[in-house]
Amino acid sequence: MLFHERYLWLLRYALRKIWVRVAGFALLAILSLVVARMFSGRLPVELTQRSGAAVVEDLLTILATSMLAVTTFSLSIAVSAFAAAANSATPRATALLQEDNTTQNVLATFIGSFVFSLVGLIALNAGLYDESSRSVLFAFTIAVIGWVVFALIRWTNHLMNFGRMSDTLGRVEVAATDSLAARIQNPYLGGRRLFSTPPQGQRLHATATGYVQHIDMPALQGIADKTGANIYLCQLPGHFVYNGKPLMVITGAQLDSEAVSAACAAVVLGAVRTFAEDPRFGLIVMAEIASRALSPAVNDPGTAIDVVGRLLRVLSLWSEQNEPEPSFPGIHVPVVSVNDLVTDAFRPLARDGAALVEVQCRLIKALLALKCQAPEVFGEAVNVMLPYIFDRMNAAGVASADMDEVMKIVGGVQLSDN
16 A cells, blocks of 8 residues: 555654653663563562662652643743744744644653653552562653753753743744755755646535645655646645635546545645745744834844845845755646746735835845846846836835935945945
8 A cells, every 4th residue: 555645744743742752761661671570570670769760650759740830830941932933933834843743752751751750660660570679660760850950050051041032033944944945955845837827627526625834746656657747836835725726737647536535635734824835924924023122112124134035044045046856746736936926925924014224125135136147047036026116115104215226236336234
């Protein structure tokens, strides 16, 4: 049976959840019981007495009571950090904080050690450990305590920056960079480039409403190989679809109902956009953070200028797209538009920061820098965005002296100037 790539994607998504790590500690407690039963009767009782394993029940009791309090306190800190990021940056960025490996590992350690101690106490009181095998449980308990101490130290250091604006912006930038770099490396998701709109053919429509989160390309190629069809995708990860919106067009064959269901299931929908396979989403979230910083309630143009620099770093990765050999030749995939990327990144700043000349100067410098680095890629998008910036500044009533400063930049001031 073919293990579709979609299930691997779902497995990777599930492994990012905290309950998986907590379950690992419960399995560790069960493993200690299994090992203890294996060595039951083979270990001398003197080993338990000399190693101090006789007090293992007291250690487990202390671990259970203390970890419950530590877990509650740590969860309150994490929730406060999520709320602070949502209020100061954007609610869309909290997903990255919630998936932070350090936070999940630390919280899972605290909750998991609590579960471990409970399972150990239950097993002890149930008489599943004899005098000789208590040393095995003692060894496992000491290992868990050592890991808890390490987690506490790591958690203390992590809280120095966790949830602050610089930390949130850095996470969004890394997510956007990784997503865009992956799309540059694989611009058509392994398929062939779709140069124009899909041709006429059998249209497969969405049966639910949500965002496209993932497309199972191996599953679609399997359908194409089996039926001899060509598949033209109409949607990419990040697109919003609703009941009846076309997902793909099939030519060269007529798919039966079973194949249609399989093809539609290959397009995974969700309630929210995700960073991993949607390069535009990271840019949109960074632009949202800048827009909030430019609001009258916050009035923080410095953060907006910082975001402009980060957007420039991310978009500078984009160069002339390579044309890799398709891994899924039966699937035709639309291209991510550079105009859309530039619009997603810079239009909110041009709109919300129109009256702030320092923001607009940095924004125009960033756009001209992109055009200078790759004129064949960004030239058209920049030429469209610049008049929009000027219109916004005029509508905001920017003083003529400020407009002159902006026009000097466009007229040839070096891009490296501050």
